[in-house]
Amino acid sequence: MTPAPSLPPALAIGAVAAVALTTVLVGVLGLRISRTTSDFYVASRTVRPWWNASAIGGEYLSAASFLGVAGLIMVNGAQALWYPIGYTAGFLMLLLFVATPLRRSGAYTVPDFAAARLGSNAVRRATSVLVVLIAWFYIVPQLQGAALALHTTTGLPGWVGSVAVVAVVVASVMFGGMRSITFVQAFQFWLKLAALALPALFLVLWLAGRGAPSGEPIDALGAASGNAPAIPASLVAPDGVYRTVSVMVALLFGTLGLPHVLVRFYTNPDGPSARRTTVIVLSLLSVFYLFPTAFGILGRTAAPDLAGQADATVVLLPARLIDGPLGAALSALVLAGAMAAFLSTTSGLLVSIAGVMSQELFGGSVHGFRVAAAASAAVPLGAALLAGPQALAGSVGLVFAFTASTICPLLILSIWWRRLTAAGAIAGLAAGALACGSAVLFSAIVPGIANMAVLQALLGQPAAWSVPLAFAVMVGVSAVRRRPVPTAVDRFLVRIHRPEAYEPDPAREATRSSR
Amino acid sequence: MSPESLAAAVVVVIVVLAALGLAVAAVALRLWRSRRDFGSDAERATYTTLHAAAQAGRHLRGGLEPDGAAKAVRHLRAMLGSPALALTDEARLLAWDGESPAHSGTVMALALKSLAGGRARIASAPEVSCSAAGCGEADCRLRHAVVAPVQAGSRTIGTVVAFAPDARAGLVSATNEVAAWVATQVELAELDRSRTLLMEAEVRALRAQISPHFIYNSLNAIASYILTDPERARELVVEFADFTRYSFRRHGDFTTLAEELRSIDRYLLLERARFGDRLQVSLRIAPEVLGTAVPFLSLQPLVENAVKHGIEAREGVGRISITAEEEGADAVVRVEDDGVGADPERLRQVLAGHAGGEHVGLRNVDARLRQVYGDDHGIVVETAPGAGTLITLRVPKSQPDHDVGR
Numbered sequence: 054m055t056p057a058p059s060l061p062p063a064l065a066i067g068a069v070a071a072v073a074l075t076t077v078l079v080g081v082l083g084l085r086i087s088r089t090t091s092d093f094y095v096a097s098r099t100v101r102p103w104w105n106a107s108a109i110g111g112e113y114l115s116a117a118s119f120l121g122v123a124g125l126i127m128v129n130g131a132q133a134l135w136y137p138i139g140y141t142a143g144f145l146m147l148l149l150f151v152a153t154p155l156r157r158s159g160a161y162t163v164p165d166f167a168a169a170r171l172g173s174n175a176v177r178r179a180t181s182v183l184v185v186l187i188a189w190f191y192i193v194p195q196l197q198g199a200a201l202a203l204h205t206t207t208g209l210p211g212w213v214g215s216v217a218v219v220a221v222v223v224a225s226v227m228f229g230g231m232r233s234i235t236f237v238q239a240f241q242f243w244l245k246l247a248a249l250a251l252p253a254l255f256l257v258l259w260l261a262g263r264g265a266p267s268g269e270p271i272d273a274l275g276a277a278s279g280n281a282p283a284i285p286a287s288l289v290a291p292d293g294v295y296r297t298v299s300v301m302v303a304l305l306f307g308t309l310g311l312p313h314v315l316v317r318f319y320t321n322p323d324g325p326s327a328r329r330t331t332v333i334v335l336s337l338l339s340v341f342y343l344f345p346t347a348f349g350i351l352g353r354t355a356a357p358d359l360a361g362q363a364d365a366t367v368v369l370l371p372a373r374l375i376d377g378p379l380g381a382a383l384s385a386l387v388l389a390g391a392m393a394a395f396l397s398t399t400s401g402l403l404v405s406i407a408g409v410m411s412q413e414l415f416g417g418s419v420h421g422f423r424v425a426a427a428a429s430a431a432v433p434l435g436a437a438l439l440a441g442p443q444a445l446a447g448s449v450g451l452v453f454a455f456t457a458s459t460i461c462p463l464l465i466l467s468i469w470w471r472r473l474t475a476a477g478a479i480a481g482l483a484a485g486a487l488a489c490g491s492a493v494l495f496s497a498i499v500p501g502i503a504n505m506a507v508l509q510a511l512l513g514q515p516a517a518w519s520v521p522l523a524f525a526v527m528v529g530v531s532a533v534r535r536r537p538v539p540t541a542v543d544r545f546l547v548r549i550h551r552p553e554a555y556e557p558d559p560a561r562e563a564t565r566s567s568r
Numbered sequence: 569m570s571p572e573s574l575a576a577a578v579v580v581v582i583v584v585l586a587a588l589g590l591a592v593a594a595v596a597l598r599l600w601r602s603r604r605d606f607g608s609d610a611e612r613a614t615y616t617t618l619h620a621a622a623q624a625g626r627h628l629r630g631g632l633e634p635d636g637a638a639k640a641v642r643h644l645r646a647m648l649g650s651p652a653l654a655l656t657d658e659a660r661l662l663a664w665d666g667e668s669p670a671h672s673g674t675v676m677a678l679a680l681k682s683l684a685g686g687r688a689r690i691a692s693a694p695e696v697s698c699s700a701a702g703c704g705e706a707d708c709r710l711r712h713a714v715v716a717p718v719q720a721g722s723r724t725i726g727t728v729v730a731f732a733p734d735a736r737a738g739l740v741s742a743t744n745e746v747a748a749w750v751a752t753q754v755e756l757a758e759l760d761r762s763r764t765l766l767m768e769a770e771v772r773a774l775r776a777q778i779s780p781h782f783i784y785n786s787l788n789a790i791a792s793y794i795l796t797d798p799e800r801a802r803e804l805v806v807e808f809a810d811f812t813r814y815s816f817r818r819h820g821d822f823t824t825l826a827e828e829l830r831s832i833d834r835y836l837l838l839e840r841a842r843f844g845d846r847l848q849v850s851l852r853i854a855p856e857v858l859g860t861a862v863p864f865l866s867l868q869p870l871v872e873n874a875v876k877h878g879i880e881a882r883e884g885v886g887r888i889s890i891t892a893e894e895e896g897a898d899a900v901v902r903v904e905d906d907g908v909g910a911d912p913e914r915l916r917q918v919l920a921g922h923a924g925g926e927h928v929g930l931r932n933v934d935a936r937l938r939q940v941y942g943d944d945h946g947i948v949v950e951t952a953p954g955a956g957t958l959i960t961l962r963v964p965k966s967q968p969d970h971d972v973g974r
Contacts, residue, residue: 100855159861161897161966169968182587189583212872233896235856279646319965320856322826414594417942422896432586440578448579490580539635549973 057350060372060384062207068389072244073221076396076504079240097435100235106333107239109317111229113334114245114341115191115398116198121446122342124363126334126349133349136446137342139301141335143308143453148331151309154468154549156318156327162409163312163460170467170545173475179482183459184312186486188402188432190452194445195402196437198364198512199395201445205365208389212438219434222400226407226426234404235320242337248390249344252371252383259375296514302452303516307453310460312409313401318452323553364445367391380385403430451493454516458485460521470528471538471546477531485523489515620646621749628753629760630720632718632726635652637662644728644750648742649727651709652731655750658683658724668710670703671696671731679727686724688716688744690735691701709733714740716747721754768821782838782872789842789957804841807834815865824897825892826858828867832890835868839875850890856901861967863886863936869929870903870947870959878905898962906956930959937961940970 068305125133160166163184168177196215203214308314321327329489345367352359352366354374359366366392371383407426415421459482466473466481494511513519606942627636641663645653652666654675664672678691691713694700698708716727728747730740786808793801811834814827818885840847871890879886886895892901910927918927919934930947938946941963951957 061862094822101856127733158968159966159970159972160968165966165968166682182591186583186587189586190579193579234854319859322859323823411896418896421898432583436579436582439582440575470678490584494577494580547969 060206060381060388062209063205064381064385065207065388068385069217069392072389072392072396076237076241076393077225079237079297090255091241091332100322102329102333104235104239104319105317105320105326105330106337107242108235108320109238109314109330109334110337110341111238111242111245111393111397112313112317112401113311113338114242115193115449116195116391117446118342119245119249119394120198120202120364120367121194121444121449122345123348123352123367124365124444125289125446127352127366128348128360128480130353133446134346134384135297135300136304136450136527137346139304139453140308141338141342143305144331144335144338146305146309147314148328150465151315151468152318152327152331153324155315155464156321156536157324157549157553158545161316161319161465162405162412163310163315164409164412166478167463167467167478170542171473171478172539172541173478174422174480176475178413178508179479180460180463181413183482183486184409185406185429187310187452187456187460188406189429189436190455191449192399192402192430192433193440194452195395195399196433197440197448198445199392200437201362201365202368202388202391202395205362206368206384213379215434215437218395218399219430221396222403222432223427226400226403227423238401240399241393244393245390246337246341246344246508248393249341249367250387251350252387253344253347253351255317255383256371257347260351260355262479277539293510295510295517297456297549299510301348302520303450303454303457303514306457306461306520307455309464310456312405312460316401316405316408322434344346351524357523386513408410429457454493454514455486455489457516458489458519458523461520462527466524466531468546468549470531471542472531472535473527474531474534474536477527477536480530481523481527485519488522489519493518583684617647620644621801623794625753628750628789629757631761632657632662634662638659641665644746646728648730648739648746650730650732650739654729654731655726656667656683656729657726662726666731668698668703668705668731670698670705671701671710671873674701675729678715678729682717682727684717686717686719687840688714688740688747688781690714690740692735696731716740716743718747718751718754720751720758724752726750763939767939782835785842786838789838793841800841807837810834810861811838815868821864822861822967822972823864824858825860825862825867825901825971828862828865829853829858829890829892829970832868832871835871836875843879846885847875848885850887852889852893854893856894857892857965860899860963860965861970862963862971863933865938866933866936866961867903869900869933871963873927873930873959874903874905874907874957877910878907881908894965897965899965901956901961901963903961904956904958909951909953909955909957911953912949912951913950919946919949933961937963938973 118137122133122137125136143374157164158166160169164177164180167180168174196218196560199214199218200211201214202403203209203217205212217384316417318327318330321330348370349368350371352363356366356370359373362369368384368387371387374380375383388429403426406429407422410425410429411418411421462481462485463478467478492515493514496509583685607858620643624640626645627640627643630636632655641653641655645665650666652664652668652671654664654672655662656675661672661675664675670890674696678695682689692711696710696713698705698710703710710731712731714730714732714735716728717724718728718732728743728750730739730743730746781943786804790801790804790808793804811831814834814926836847836849840849871888874888875886878888886915889904890902892899894900915927915930919931921931921935930949934947945962945964948960948962949957950960
């Protein structure tokens, strides 16, 4: 079904170009040249937690959050609220278990951290492979989201959106040169927030002024199925206790292992600021998810016929409800925000893959980094073009399940259990990856599985059993092949858990303040 | 099967296949590189022996320590082809590899004579006996032992004990050679250690070296302000105190880029007091790299060099620019001046350690960076007489092994 373009293509393309351009400008202007020493003193201050938290939000809020959450709520109502809750609460786990020790370790990537903790190159390689896999899986929905958004608003063929996102991101990673990524990503967060909040407020006020268009609240699913195409099966949110628990496990623990989020923690100057940053991220995300939720509810009540293309609800709704240039402008604003989401998440992921790949294959050279960035963008682009569209929030949810079954146990046990061995870590990573990956694959390709409800649930949402399995294998293998803990491990653990020394120097402080 | 789940499956299959393909290609490339041009059996034997030696050598580079010895002894046994092999230092058994491990209790008794006399010998029954060792294996092959001393210089620092069913002359000479080879590795380890000590001494010297000229000039500059602008003079004295406090700190080989830049800020403030408007500095620092660990005092000599050649050695205004940014997984710092420059050939001599003189600070920074991060990470100097100087320093952002010593 090809909907009539709801936006003039020129307006849509203008909005997308504006996002790309502003992003570049912010990046370049973010680094002021300072000429006086007092300026320098300010410049040598490290990134403030507020900035860093905004940057993490900018990188984290992907297609799934921007489009997918509203789509799920549109179709499923309150049941789908688990997704925004899980996406946000994952940072609580990060705060509790990982943020501070990871920053104190001084490791820039997860493979570096694992190699330093376990003293094993095999662990580094296994983790590198997983990080690349995870990032690829994560980029695919971003590109599909871009294709969907551009296609539904302008009628342009789907591949244009995917290719455009990849082209912009690869170019900026390869020829980026001097720019401040933190400022860029922080700007992207506020752009996304504004691009959802303003239209949402407008729509609410507009509806409040006119009343719901059809006069009565609609049971969206029942009313919609008559005159709209059937709702895709994968858009239906998980129901039942097992599936809900499984999704929550995936989202809560999956955030712990996202490579592009963890890299941002390096920018914090020390452990406590990493903690503060995470708290701010939590509150920023809590505010942000109000708006996709609002869009979902608005769509459910005011335009239930959009359920067939629910993922595009956010982009279509303003132009649908408000006629004339105002509606078009609001839709264009949302489209710009959506593009910012695809661009920032894709670029964050691509940078982390390129870092890992250039380290493993090219010995960490700058040239290798560029080659790796270009090469690693090709795989998800191919996958996105060959595979059909999927439900965004659901497929990103599966990536979270995969991360939760692999990187998350590795990080948590590395940080909190000193007896973890390299052999145990590798066995657990392999078990988690194989269990989670093959379950998802089987549930998709084995015919007739849809008829067996229990099996379908177990395989379709594997996190509830694959995450404990990975933990158990790591602990079990480490305990069986038990060896004395090397002193280097104890030193490392002391360093990542020891609070930064407080160096009071009253005399110096007194001199300074009396100036 | 719905088209939606098919799409998911297609994505999974494509991505996994791509990853597998990449992994297979990487492994194949590595295998192909190591296996090409393998000809006769003799060549293969040479390769096997040298490979075992290289493996063992890596583990012995920390000296005769239990951890390294445990890993190395396996390869040493492969080189000798004996059923069991032990490695000791002067006082204790470091590692045992091979069959009938009950015999490991008797190793020190066997080694004592060679440790005292410094000569190789063959021990047989009754010294090597299953009943004395408490070995219960029916067909134990450990009948004789060849004990060869490991001698570093004139000292005997350990022994290699090879067990065998029969004491052939070939085994004795081979064991002697292995012991000599182990001695070489241990001496290399000591060389490494003394190189590190030398580096540390050089850093200490560098800390002391900052002082004379700079202290003299700074104090003179401050003195000139005491009557005309006492407030500024007071500030300068405080900055001076802070600067020396940082430079003379005792703990930690690493610090953050932010700390290092802060110290440079103080340094430039003091130099500015001396040169006034003749010194113009511009800075462009990406905040992301400020937390990166760098060797202590690795930037200050570069900036000092820029001041020396950009301002001191010429007339008129001199400009210095300092930038720091992310490039891939590295943090890159550039220090540039538009001063008199230098002869590249002469600078190359200095950096190679063949000539002394005014660039000793640069040489020291270069040597320390190479030692810590490998030869790819030395400083890069672009200069020519009259054309200014650009010094680039590149360190990996990820350094979980380095404590910045907060």
